[in-house]
Amino acid sequence: DAGITQSPRYKITETGRQVTLMCHQTWSHSYMFWYRQDLGHGLRLIYYSAAADITDKGEVPDGYVVSRSKTENFPLTLESATRSQTSVYFCASSETTGGWEQYFGPGTRLTVT
């Protein structure tokens, strides 16, 4: 089915390990986003991308790395996971600018022990 998918849906990892969260969309949307959602903070933007090979930092980028070699994929890597990165991670895409409707993936629940 067309849409936006994330993998894995659940992940438990240990402090210090590298982990990559995958995001794939089939709409050919230009914009893609990574958010984290924590109690009391709502959705916070980690990184976003306006097109392939163009990425920019959001509100909380420290400890994360992104790449976008293809329009449809936008992986998020935690270089050395910390407990504070335990969260629910949502990927989203938008057809035009990021200021319009964004479509979200189902989320990845990440626990860092």
Added chain:
Amino acid sequence: RKEVEQDPGPFNVPEGATVAFNCTYSNSASQSFFWYRQDCRKEPKLLMSVYSSGNEDGRFTAQLNRASQYISLLIRDSKLSDSATYLCVVPEGPSYNTDKLIFGTGTRLQVFP
């Protein structure tokens, strides 16, 4: 002042009731606004967009007060299925010229029989 501020609730209302949520925003340059709905442990989904003074879609009415910088969402004849968290969302700047959305922390609605 927070960029987007919402009453977290919860709002507990009986079926059939009318309930309203308010949201205040700080960026006076924002020109379009959104309400997203998020079910428990699911991704956010667009509920309504507001581009001028207001918008109505069935039982849902969104209104915008630019002078006071607040947006409201009115739900009439509440259904059990309306139970969710409602996120107020504001573009960081003018929607045609911004890459980012700012999400409120959400207002939780619980409709009981």
